[in-house]
Amino acid sequence: MSERVLKRTVCAAGLALLAVVSTPIAGARERTAVEILEAADAVRNPPGSFSVKTQLTEYRQGKQSANSTLTVFAKPNSGNGQYRNLIRFVAPARDTGKLMLRNGMDLWFYDPVNRASVRISPxxxxxxxxxxxxxxxxxxxxxxxxxxxxxxxxKDGEGAQRDTLRLKLVAQREDVAYARVDYWVDAVNDRPVMARYYTAEERLLKTAYFRKYQEAMGTLRPIETVIIDGLDSSWVTVMQTTGHTPREIPDEWLQRDYLPRFAAD
Structure with a gap:
């Protein structure tokens, strides 16, 4: 084979290889926004029923001003997959034994002092x-x-630069906590990075950073959320979650009529 023919053959082979490498994989497609959000939901939330301890600490001008401790019992609804929640107030002492119940679109607050449950808003x-x-x-x-x-x-909540996918979320119902949310999800592992929450009038309510990922029920999850007021950046609330535990949660716990009889171990 002459040198000229050999060069032409090598060049043709190289172009053919480039064409193969550049050809998209059959069936490959970009994920939809809903699929990305569902993946981020799976990072935040363990599967199935579980309980978790939540500690809330409020800071103003860098000084702690209030705190509260809660136990959250969560169970997916067999119909639509959304979680039902029962929340028991643990501390401070003045709030011990108070309850919040979320079942479907209904949210109730129960005070054992007067044994009354009242409807509240998320x-x-x-x-x-x-x-x-x-x-x-x-x-x-x-x-x-x-x-x-x-x-x-x-930048994430610990100052590291992250490659993210930005999602725009619009509430489908009026009983949802926020009318609109800008939500940043890590482009590599679907971990929530930050969120900005808005009113229906587009007023920024607050910014949240999801951070300190640790192992919890089978995967790395954010155990701390730093929430910053939309107008006053010195007003900060830190939400920490610990003790994720799989557990059976009786359906009767998630009924308003059962609240006066509730007693968890």
Whole structure:
């Protein structure tokens, strides 16, 4: 084979290889915004029924001003997969034994002193910047319509630069805690990085950073959320979760009529 023919053969082979490498894999496609949000939900929330301890600490001007400890019992609804929640107040002492129940669209607060349960809103503040809805286990993909706004490099809650996918979430119902959310998810592992929460009038309520990922029920999950007020950046609430434990949660616990009789071990 002459040198000229050999060069032509090598060149043709190289072009053919390039064409093969550049050809998209059959069936490959970009994930939808809903699929990305569902993957992020799976990072935040363990599967099945479980309990978890939640500690809320409020800071103003860098000084601790209030704190609260809760136990959250969460169980997926067999119909739509959204979590039902029963929350027991553990501390401070003045709140011990108080309960919150979320079952479907209904949210109730129970005070054992007067043995009365009243309907409340997930938007109401629980402590500092943490609302009732923030301490509930939820699947965002069940409550929001999601669209992909693009790819962005942002700083996470520990100052590291992260390659993220930015999702725009719009509430599908009025009983959802926030009308609109901008949500940043790690482009590599689907871990939630940060979120900004808005009113229906587009007013920024707060910014949250999801951080300190640790092993919890089979995967790495964020055990700390830092929530910063939308107007006053010195007003900060830190939400920490510990002790994720799989457990059977009786359906009767998740009924309003059962609240006066509730007693967890």
């Amino acid at each position: 938007q109401q503040r629980l402590l500092g910047q943490a609302s009732n809805g923030d301490v509930m286990t939820t699947r965002l993909a069940r409550d929001y319509e999601a669209s992909l706004a693009g790819r962005e490099s942002v």
